[in-house]
Amino acid sequence: xxxxxxxxxxxxxxxxxxxxxxxxxxxxxxxxxxxxxxxxxxxxxxxxxxxxxxxxxxxxxxxxxxxxxxxxxxxxxxxxxxxxxxxxxxxxxxxxxxxxxxxxxxxxxxxxxxxxxxxxxxxxxxxxxxxxxxxxxxxxxxxxxxxxxxxxxxxxxxxxxxxxxxxxxxxxxxxxxxxxxxxxxxxxxxxxxxxxxxxxxxxxxxxxxxxxxxxxxxxxxxxxxxxxxxxxxxxxxxxxxxxxxxxxxxxxxxxxxxxxxxxxxxxxxxxxxxxxxxxxxxxxxxxxxxxxxxxxxxxxxxxxxxxxxxxxxxxxxxxxxxxxxxxxxxxxxxxxxxxxxxxxxxxxxxxxxxxxxxxxxxxxxxxxxxxxxxxxxxxxxxxxxxxxxxxxxxxxxxxxxxxxxxxxxxxxxxxxxxxxxxxxxxxxxxxxxxxxxxxxxxxxxxxxxxxxxxxxxxxxxxxxxxxxxxxxxxxxxxxxxxxxxxxxxxxxxxxxxxxxxxxxxxxxxxxxxxxxxxxxxxxxxxxxxxxxxxxxxxxxxxxxxxxxxxxxxxxxxxxxxxxxxxxxxxxxxxxxxxxxxxxxxxxxxxxxxxxxxxxxxxxxxxxxxxxxxxxxxxxxxxxxxxxxxxxxxxxxxxxxxxxxxxxxxxxxxxxxxxxxxxxxxxxxxxxxxxxxx
Numbered sequence: 001x002x003x004x005x006x007x008x009x010x011x012x013x014x015x016x017x018x019x020x021x022x023x024x025x026x027x028x029x030x031x032x033x034x035x036x037x038x039x040x041x042x043x044x045x046x047x048x049x050x051x052x053x054x055x056x057x058x059x060x061x062x063x064x065x066x067x068x069x070x071x072x073x074x075x076x077x078x079x080x081x082x083x084x085x086x087x088x089x090x091x092x093x094x095x096x097x098x099x100x101x102x103x104x105x106x107x108x109x110x111x112x113x114x115x116x117x118x119x120x121x122x123x124x125x126x127x128x129x130x131x132x133x134x135x136x137x138x139x140x141x142x143x144x145x146x147x148x149x150x151x152x153x154x155x156x157x158x159x160x161x162x163x164x165x166x167x168x169x170x171x172x173x174x175x176x177x178x179x180x181x182x183x184x185x186x187x188x189x190x191x192x193x194x195x196x197x198x199x200x201x202x203x204x205x206x207x208x209x210x211x212x213x214x215x216x217x218x219x220x221x222x223x224x225x226x227x228x229x230x231x232x233x234x235x236x237x238x239x240x241x242x243x244x245x246x247x248x249x250x251x252x253x254x255x256x257x258x259x260x261x262x263x264x265x266x267x268x269x270x271x272x273x274x275x276x277x278x279x280x281x282x283x284x285x286x287x288x289x290x291x292x293x294x295x296x297x298x299x300x301x302x303x304x305x306x307x308x309x310x311x312x313x314x315x316x317x318x319x320x321x322x323x324x325x326x327x328x329x330x331x332x333x334x335x336x337x338x339x340x341x342x343x344x345x346x347x348x349x350x351x352x353x354x355x356x357x358x359x360x361x362x363x364x365x366x367x368x369x370x371x372x373x374x375x376x377x378x379x380x381x382x383x384x385x386x387x388x389x390x391x392x393x394x395x396x397x398x399x400x401x402x403x404x405x406x407x408x409x410x411x412x413x414x415x416x417x418x419x420x421x422x423x424x425x426x427x428x429x430x431x432x433x434x435x436x437x438x439x440x441x442x443x444x445x446x447x448x449x450x451x452x453x454x455x456x457x458x459x460x461x462x463x464x465x466x467x468x469x470x471x472x473x474x475x476x477x478x479x480x481x482x483x484x485x486x487x488x489x490x491x492x493x494x495x496x497x498x499x500x501x502x503x504x505x506x507x508x509x510x511x512x513x514x515x516x517x518x519x520x521x522x523x524x525x526x527x528x529x530x531x532x533x534x535x536x537x538x539x540x541x542x543x544x545x546x547x548x549x550x551x552x553x554x555x556x557x558x559x560x561x562x563x564x565x566x567x568x569x570x571x572x573x574x575x576x577x578x579x580x581x582x583x584x585x586x587x588x589x590x591x592x593x594x595x596x597x598x599x600x601x602x603x604x605x606x607x608x609x610x611x612x613x614x615x616x617x618x619x620x621x622x623x624x625x626x627x628x629x630x631x632x633x634x635x636x637x638x639x640x641x642x643x644x645x646x647x648x649x650x651x652x653x654x655x656x657x658x659x660x661x662x663x664x665x666x667x668x669x670x671x672x673x674x675x676x677x
Contacts, residue, residue, distance in 0.1 A: 269576030340493030454536030615649030
């Protein structure tokens with residue numbers, strides 16, 4: 001028996017803002033406002049707890065890209081200071097033990113410079129917290145890959161890459177490597193080095209003739225955990241990773257047993273990452289991410305030596321899905337992590353001995369990064385809420401928060417959409433949620449054009465916070481649209497069953513969840529069913545392709561979307577994704593591959609006008625899908641269709657001009673088909 005329709009739950013948005021502040025909101029959001037925003041990453045508290053370093057990234061129209069710079073904020077006075085101004089990207093700040101300087105990775109380029117460190121290569125740099133005395137720490141030809149500064153400030157460990165060839169065909173590969181491209185056989189491998197900052201001597205520690213994706217040195221510097229694969233390509237990361245421990249005294253290497261993430265999981269295609277050591281150097285932790293399955297949190301204990309490493313899979317509270325960001329709570333065997341829960345993202349922790357949980361950031365917040373402030377029981381986070389996106393917030397030991405930054409003050413003048421959680425009954429009679437955005441002045445007395453925005457992944461989710469993004473959040477509501485962003489079947493933050501229910505049911509349960517959400521909005525009288533559109537990128541583009549032939553939507557914008565699952569398996573850089581969802585290879589599940597592929601639903605009678613976007617060099621959803629879909633729609637079915645190929649672009653659009661073009665084309669497309677009755 002069908003469950004009763006669940007009415008939308010409209011949560012507080014502008015009602016929580018004072019009337020005086022609301023009166024200041026005079027600016028109607030336009031798509032180009034997206035490029036005026038500042039975003040954050042890499043927050044790191046100083047050892048004395050007084051300052052927080054962070055990376056600010058914003059759009060640089062002149063250089064046609066985003067530029068990242070290093071900043072600090074005083075945790076008490078909230079005074080800001082910008083440390084770097086170069087158009088190169090500065091990332092991964094790490095504090096010196098005296099809290100007076102910061103080490104970071106920089107890419108500085110001087111005109112005419114052909115050698116490191118000013119040739120634009122990735123090098124380690126140091127700068128004082130007052131912005132003075134910028135100096136290079138490394139001058140490695142071709143640059144470094146990653147680094148770790150030890151707590152005493154005396155040593156830096158770093159990785160660098162070198163070219164490697166398989167011996168069997170080395171002579172022929174060498175002869176033709178400048179004239180041909182090979183499917184495999186020539187790739188980078190890594191070396192792990194130690195730099196003594198007192199004597200300024202470099203020492204090579206590990207040369208495994210493999211690629212080191214990530215490493216972490218124990219605080220006592222006796223052990224180094226690192227993740228390796230045969231080659232750097234992502235296909236090797238999917239289930240072919242080794243987790244190893246290097247003993248710095250004996251120079252011996254041990255491979256950590258992988259039974260927990262190979263044999264004891266429904267998929268062997270896990271991504272290892274997030275390495276972090278406890279303060280006492282006894283334990284380390286990491287996560288294993290999967291497409292379609294929950295991320296595992298794993299702790300490892302080396303108390304009994306490297307030959308007797310014990311690993312344990314850690315639990316998670318309720319419906320929470322782990323989302324990375326692993327850190328040990330200072331002085332404890334308690335692992336903190338980011339977790340998604342019904343559109344919110346918070347910081348949680350689990351005691352690895354008792355399995356007891358703690359929630360560090362409560363309420364309707366979305367946290368995308370955090371760091372503990374020394375041993376004071378405080379935490380600084382990168383947080384978003386309903387009225388702002390990406391600011392630093394300081395939590396005291398009692399959980400009380402204090403917003404440290406207002407990096408986008410102009411947003412306080414914007415007319416924000418009415419943001420709510422909308423609930424309905426989806427596939428299998430289960431409750432499904434989505435983020436509903438309505439115009440700032442909407443009074444419920446008229447029916448609105450609808451744009452359905454579908455997130456990628458699908459092992460991801462749409463968050464309950466303010467968001468002005470190129471896929472439509474905020475800006476369409478300002479023009480009079482209703483926008484629904486469903487967290488359809490397979491989304492994170494709604495329990496493991498909701499996540500894994502999509503396995504073997506793509507282009508089925510997810511599509512049903514989306515369409516029943518649309519029906520619920522129509523039944524509520526919010527949406528004009530004659531003026532509906534759908535859009536998405538990556539898996540959102542795939543789902544858009546799945547929905548085109550339903551003719552429920554007058555217009556669609558498909559970005560980097562799969563058209564045929566077999567072709568996707570053969571071409572993409574992470575094929576484990578397809579194998580997981582199809583539950584095998586094409587010769588094992590031919591019907592499943594066909595039923596999940598939108599190409600087989602395309603036939604005469606399609607009325608939806610389709611706009612297609614794709615990066616020319618997209619390795620994740622190759623351009624072949626978009627070329628094929630455009631050919632069928634335009635040449636064989638006569639559907640109103642446009643194909644936009646972004647030259648040189650990959651899966652994500654990284655150029656200013658490309659993102660601006662996407663935004664302007666989308667708005668023109670949907671306005672043409674949906675804004676006129």
